Amino acid sequence: MMGETVAIGWFVLQLTDSPFMVGVSMALRLVPNFLLGIPAGAIADAGDRRRLIRWLNVGMAAPVGALGLLILSGDAQLWHVLALVTAAGGLQAFHQAARASYTYDIVGPSLAVHGLSAILVTTRIGALVGSVAVGSVMARVGVDVAFFVLAGAYLLAALAALFMGSAGQSAPVERTSAWASLAGFLKEIRTNRSLLALSISTALLEMLGFSHQALLPSIARDVLHVDAEGLGLISGIRSLGGIAGVLFLAGWGERGARGAVYLVVIALFGASLVWLGFASGFTVALLALIVLSGFMSLADILSQGLMQLAVPNEFRGRAMGSWVLATGFGPIGSLQIGGLASLAGVTLALSASGVGLVVLALGIAIFAPRIRRM
Numbered sequence: 187m188m189g190e191t192v193a194i195g196w197f198v199l200q201l202t203d204s205p206f207m208v209g210v211s212m213a214l215r216l217v218p219n220f221l222l223g224i225p226a227g228a229i230a231d232a233g234d235r236r237r238l239i240r241w242l243n244v245g246m247a248a249p250v251g252a253l254g255l256l257i258l259s260g261d262a263q264l265w266h267v268l269a270l271v272t273a274a275g276g277l278q279a280f281h282q283a284a285r286a287s288y289t290y291d292i293v294g295p296s297l298a299v300h301g302l303s304a305i306l307v308t309t310r311i312g313a314l315v316g317s318v319a320v321g322s323v324m325a326r327v328g329v330d331v332a333f334f335v336l337a338g339a340y341l342l343a344a345l346a347a348l349f350m351g352s353a354g355q356s357a358p359v360e361r362t363s364a365w366a367s368l369a370g371f372l373k374e375i376r377t378n379r380s381l382l383a384l385s386i387s388t389a390l391l392e393m394l395g396f397s398h399q400a401l402l403p404s405i406a407r408d409v410l411h412v413d414a415e416g417l418g419l420i421s422g423i424r425s426l427g428g429i430a431g432v433l434f435l436a437g438w439g440e441r442g443a444r445g446a447v448y449l450v451v452i453a454l455f456g457a458s459l460v461w462l463g464f465a466s467g468f469t470v471a472l473l474a475l476i477v478l479s480g481f482m483s484l485a486d487i488l489s490q491g492l493m494q495l496a497v498p499n500e501f502r503g504r505a506m507g508s509w510v511l512a513t514g515f516g517p518i519g520s521l522q523i524g525g526l527a528s529l530a531g532v533t534l535a536l537s538a539s540g541v542g543l544v545v546l547a548l549g550i551a552i553f554a555p556r557i558r559r560m
Contacts, residue, residue, distance in 0.1 A: 209524020220514025227507015291354025321418010
């Protein structure tokens with residue numbers, strides 16, 4: 187998925203020469219999360235999560251393979267990219283809800299953070315290898331081949347998923363229809379204030395924090411003055427920060443005050459964005475990206491873990507659907523940061539988002555004290 191982000195961002199930038207259009211492409215990748223998040227969680231709760239993950243891995247190969255064919259034929263246009271990116275995002279919305287809830291099924295509530303940490307470590311390793319590989323393939327062979335490589339990776343993931351034998355110790359025993367699951371969750375989120383507050387904070391994190399990824403192609407080309415291979419290297423190396431952050435959290439363990447740690451992470455996430463905005467030189471900017479990636483990973487794990495712990499066991503898939511829905515607000519952030527960067531520059535765009543995250547952490551601490559005590 188990270189290699190896909192690198193390839194799409196670079197291709198759109200080369201096609202349009204517009205940071206704003208890169209932001210649009212990243213936004214459309216997340217729009218399905220908003221539209222399909224809750225239904226994705228309901229479907230994850232209604233059936234066998236293992237079977238769902240396997241078929242989704244196969245399905246996610248189709249849009250990137252189609253985009254590779256269009257580029258190879260010379261017929262690829264911007265609307266093709268945007269349409270296929272949106273389709274891929276829809277499949278990924280279902281995949282995220284099923285994967286996170288299945289992880290909890292395996293390890294149970296006592297090791298929820300450890301389980302999510304383990305998944306995120308392997309995700310970041312994959313991001314490191316995938317980003318560097320895709321960047322190298324784009325620079326040496328071509329963008330079309332890079333998309334074929336990505337399609338092959340999704341098919342290999344589907345093959346690996348065949349070995350998921352156990353339903354998990356904490357898998358819900360009773361299954362309901364997707365419609366009943368959806369109705370039950372809508373009632374739950376109206377009465378569960380902790381879940382609602384975590385959903386809102388996740389949405390704002392996506393809008394203000396994770397949206398900075400839309401600027402990476404512009405930072406690589408216009409600030410650091412590197413090519414597609416350099417973009418892949420930057421995107422890959424910053425994953426080291428994510429791995430370090432996850433290992434820190436694994437060492438922290440299942441101790442109390444995870445909510446308080448979550449708020450500190452949000453504030454430091456914002457400070458890292460400001461640092462990146464003012465970073466000058468390749469080495470300093472790369473170091474800022476590594477640190478930033480660490481706080482991104484911590485925020486990702488803690489938000490998912492806290493949301494699953496905030497609901498009864500039978501609602502966990504739908505809780506992850508709520509998390510996916512919250513990430514669907516990311517397109518707003520991608521559009522605003524891309525537009526602001528086009529109008530006023532990358533430094534101001536990153537700094538404004540960073541300050542916004544610091545304000546968010548303070549706001550949660552004051553107005554949602556239950557999260558602080560979780």
